[in-house]
Amino acid sequence: MxxxxxxxxxxxxxxxxxxxxxxxxxxxxxxxxxxxxxxxxxxxxxxxxxxxxxxxxxxxxxRRLAPDPAVLAELLKGPKDRSLVLEFMRDLLARATRDRTGYLALFEMRLEATRRPALRTSYTKSVRGDLDEAIGFHRDAGLPGGDDVVTVLYLAMLGLLLEHLTLPAVLDGVLPETTVPDGLVERIVTMIVPER
CATH class of the missing domain: 1.10.10.60 (Homeodomain-like)
Structure with a gap:
């Protein structure tokens, strides 16, 4: 090699x-x-x-799509409440929007993992590792809500990113009082994450 x-x-x-x-x-x-x-x-x-x-x-x-440690450190200076979780989710949305190609490739990897058992095993392990890391980060940062809140937030944001990056018009006008997708991020966080 x-x-x-x-x-x-x-x-x-x-x-x-x-x-x-x-x-x-x-x-x-x-x-x-x-x-x-x-x-x-x-x-x-x-x-x-x-x-x-x-x-x-x-x-x-x-590695490419991981959050910037400097951004995380700056955000962590704020109060450990729902508004901080919202800022983390806005950062995720901004990163996904900036590197649409990277996130589309991640979605393709998911689809390919359904066809290739060896990839399914390794990719499941790495994605599960990301989820475990998010849960640990949430705990260590003292953010509101437990592991179940992080898991549901993960699933909701995954769905939002999938729609936003692949078929954004699906979300147009779904919730007229929100601005897609940032307004939906706020709504997701508000509905899932407890105030404290």
């Missing part, structure tokens, strides 16, 4: 782009090579097979 970390990173980024644009069926080594602007056959020197590539994409996306 080739060991140039910059080239490997470029290939993984190209794979993310291919996943977001063409879906998992379009994710071939040739498409990744083209997306990275490298000679045909390069990706096959860096990844043993498609499963290896998908696992590398999974690990990369979880």
């Amino acid at each position: 080739a060991r140039n970390p910059e080239r490997r990173a470029a290939l993984v980024d190209a794979a993310v782009e291919v996943l977001a644009r063409e879906g998992a069926r379009g994710l071939t080594f040739r498409a990744v090579d083209a997306g990275a602007g490298v000679p045909v056959g390069t990706a096959s020197n860096y990844f043993t097979d498609r499963d290896d590539l998908l696992n590398q994409v999974d690990a990369h996306l979880h």
